[in-house]
Amino acid sequence: MRGQLGADVDGNSLWHEGAVRPEAGVADPRWIVRKGPEHEGLKGLLRPIWCQPMFFIWVRGGQQVGGGEGSLEASQQVTDNWLLPEAPQGMHRGVSSFRGAGTAAKMTSPPLGADDAIPLQSAAPAVTGTKPKMSTTRKILLILGFLSTLAAIALITVAVTQNQPLPKNIKYGIVLDAGSSHTNLYVYEWPAEKENDTGVVQQVEVCKVEGPGISGYSQTTEKAGPSLVQCLRQAEGVIPLKQHQETPVYLGATAGMRLLRLENKDAAEKVLSSVEKTLRSAPFNFQGARIISGQEEGAYGWITINYLLGNFKQSGWKKFLHSLKSVSETSGALDLGGASTQITFVPDEISSESPQNLLYFRLYGKDYRVYTHSFLCYGKDQALQQKLARDLQSTENSSLFDPCFHQGYQRTISVSNFFKNPCTSVEKKQFPFSQLHIEGEGNYEKCRRNIQNLFNKTDCPYSSCSFNGIYLPPLQGDFGAFSAFYFVMNFLNLTSDDPFTLDEVASAIKKFCARPWHEVKLQYHQIKEKYLSEYCFSGAYILSLLENGYEFTTENWKRIHFLGKIGSSDAGWTLGYMLNLTNMIPAEEPPAPPLSYGSYVGLMVLCSLVLVSVILLAWLLFHKPKCLQKGVV
Structure with missing residues (x-):
């Protein structure tokens, strides 16, 4: 087991640990850090590679006072890009490399001058303040991270694009x-x-x-x-x-x-x-x-x-x-x-x-x-005209008492215009008067009898x-x-x-027709008089049409x-x-999504498999189980 140590000028012995890869002949650089000119808290940091633990030893006055597995304190966090700080006065900094399967070894050295150092082993370059080379594992992890990001983006993009609401046609x-x-x-x-x-x-x-x-x-x-x-x-x-x-x-x-x-x-x-x-x-x-x-x-x-x-x-x-x-x-x-x-x-x-x-x-x-x-x-309007035309045939003067209008209601119509309608022209005859004056009676039963005619x-x-x-x-x-x-x-x-x-409907219409016109007009003042005055007739006519005309019982x-x-x-x-x-307007094909259903499912499965594979491989490389340790630097 060989290595290079930084030593102080008073010649105190240093403890150094080396957790070494099992195979011989492989250089494994380890950093050494020593704090303070009083030699208190000397700390040997071993950067973990794959699944290997990290060991450190505390030294005071040349004697080991503690140690174990662990990692640096938070304030001393180390990354691949970390460079040792300038060594305190009387200290050197360097790199140690080890051979064999040792777990920890005591190394002593005679007092060294400030500029003296044990020669480096061939595969362990001395640290001169420059950034160390990136490891192969680190490069692989970066590539896998990039690939997993691409796979995730592709997966999300395909899902969002395919499932966007299609424009309504x-x-x-x-x-x-x-x-x-x-x-x-x-x-x-x-x-x-x-x-x-x-x-x-x-x-x-x-x-x-x-x-x-x-x-x-x-x-x-x-x-x-x-x-x-x-x-x-x-x-x-x-x-x-x-x-x-x-x-x-x-x-x-x-x-x-x-x-x-x-x-x-x-x-x-x-x-x-x-x-x-x-x-x-x-x-x-x-x-x-x-x-x-x-x-x-x-x-x-x-x-x-x-x-x-x-x-x-x-x-x-x-x-x-x-x-x-x-x-x-x-x-x-x-x-x-x-x-x-x-x-x-x-x-x-x-x-x-x-x-x-x-x-x-x-x-x-x-x-x-x-x-x-x-x-x-x-229709209800022409039916009223027909009824009035029939009633007019039986009157001898220009006044007509109509049971289908509310009591107190009055209306005057032109006889000549009345019979121009094709629905009433069959009832036309000569009359000694040109105007017909109508007065309401509000008699539902009599109105129904007139309508049934x-x-x-x-x-x-x-x-x-x-x-x-x-x-x-x-x-x-x-x-x-x-x-x-x-x-x-x-x-x-x-x-x-x-x-x-049917009886309830007839009773309601009868009750409405019996109301005096001034009362109806006061309650429904927002409705035009022409329409309001005809609701009694229209209600009675609808009942007659459905019951006597269309045979509802x-x-x-x-x-x-x-x-x-x-x-x-x-x-x-x-x-x-x-x-x-x-039925005569040609149908059109509905808007189609960007991918067919089969292509969409296949692409989603492929992207998912790529993403899962990349994540799994990255995890294996990062944790390096013993089964994968061999041959990976």
Whole structure:
């Protein structure tokens, strides 16, 4: 065992320890530190390599006074880049190297001069104040650390990139409902990839057009189109700018325009021309403005109701808050507007008695065959006109006492204008007066009798009929009643989640009709008088239509559910219209992630294996188990 020691000038003996690698002939440098000129606290530091321990010995006056395994004090921490401080006066610094398997050895030396030193062994360079060379192990650990960092970064980057939310590929559509009394604009959206060829559509915006319905512009047809501009601009703000040109816009005119076409075909065409001009000037993809048939209106309303109730089993639909107890797969639809009413449902058995009342649909991969019929002139507004026309036939003077208006209510109407309507023209005759003065009586029972005269129940060429000789199969399932059905019943507080009985509904309407007009007007002062004055008639008419027209009875009355909104969407025909149209809009592939599923999983596994392997190898190199000690410097 040989080594080089720093010695003081007084010749005291020094203790030096050497924990040596087992194999002979391998140089193992060890640092020696001695503190203080009084030779107190001489400390021999052995830098640990791999799994070897570190030994130190305390010396005082040339005698060993302590020692053991351990490490430097915190204030004396040593790293690979550490250089010995300048030796105290009378000390040398140097490097010792050892051979053999000794654990600790006592070395003495004769007094040495300040500049004398024992010669170095060949493989142990003397320390001259320069940084020692980095060990091979240290280099390997640095490389492995770099590789593990790269693997971790790659793993995180791939995971974050692959799992980022994909941009939504949303399509938009606009439908305008041009009804008899007003026009509404609806904006719908759906995923571009669709589901079983039908879009999962939801309503995102509704705008009520100011003024009357477009049929009300029969005398000023050029104003029909411009009336829509404000709502079109509102739609522009809802739909992203880059999708304006690809967004289809449709206008469907209902019973009001059907009547105008019967009354004045030229005026109806001019109204549609004005509307088309405005819609073409909008930044959207104009797809048409037309008068839809009564059957279409009824069928699209049926689609809306069943879509919103989730009966088509499409994904993304919102559950209706009411718990419908339907025994059938779908629910029927009851629609009431100002000029027409529709009934639509899937009958239990398909009859060949009236094939013109059957329509066929394919929605979400399934075929449906529905019964539907629309009764023109039997909307609540036109029904009132029909009743007044009949009442007028029996009056001999210009005054009419009407049981369907509140007691104390008065109204004057023009007789000549009254019979221009196609729904009342059949009752036209010559009258000795030009103005008709109406006074209310508020008599519910008498009002119901007058209304029932509107329904012809005598002529029926089929096995069963609704009224006016129209075939009606047996009612099947629950029914959603919307539009004016809902608005009137909601005003009368008859739309609670727990359906009222038929007797309870009749009693509530009777009680409302009996109230004097001044009392009603005072309580509902925020409602326009024209609409407020007609709620008594409308309530009585709805009851007569459902009971006497559509054959609902005390037993099945609770199967009717009055619906305004279902989730965030209005109950009406426009959503069904949009759903049916999406069948003709090509589906698109959904946005794809950067990597396929297989590639993503494979890359994640590879990065994980690399990271684990690098960490394991670094741990083995740092701790150097005995099984790996051989051959590693």
